[in-house]
Amino acid sequence: MHFTTLLTSTLALTMSVSAAPTPVPATPENTRYVQLRLYSDADCGQDGNLGELGVYGDYVNKCNAFGDYTVESVRFEAAINNCTVSVYTDDACQAGAQGVALDTCLSSSTQYGSYQVFCSQL
Template sequence: MHFTTLVASVTALAMSVSAVPSPATPANTRYVQLRLYGEPGCSAQNLGELGVYGDYVNSCQSFGDNEVESVSFEYAINNCTVSVYTGDSCDAGAQAVALNTCLSGDEEFHSYEVFCSSL
């Protein structure tokens, strides 16, 4: 009877070890979450959330074809910060977005950069 219990315990342990998720790496870690809007004020024309992962940190990124007029900075880890730009290549109209706030500009935002000093 003890042998059967031992076999069952070892089998259960082996199955639980294989179910443990792999550790997060910088490439697949969500450092920042933004929500984009097509109107000022972060209330109308919700364009959806934008999760920024390790591969997109500390470099300029485009909002693509989205007409972004306001940005809500919803979540960050490692004290990451966000700047949005009116220029396509993070080259004009820089504005910092504070965590848990909405930023609306006089012009559409075309690019953004997430800065994480720990990476």
């Protein structure tokens, strides 16, 4: 009787340990290098807050369009590895380039269409 109870308890413990999630190792593709907050109005006003944009490795060192969002201001909230951010007035990272400093709001009277995150380590 005790043997059956012990065996059942051991099997239950083994099953619960094996069901634990396996942590995903950090890779450049799943590392968040930059966090931006986008706004649909000037001066990073709370009423126009579109939410945060986490930029992961697949989107670093290349042009990325904001898509259907109307973005008039951008706050550069956080970065790792000394990454920098530039925003552009077109969708192809060609026109109206402006750098965004960390912990600041970049605002313009024109709409931003795209961004680039530059990380020299990648």
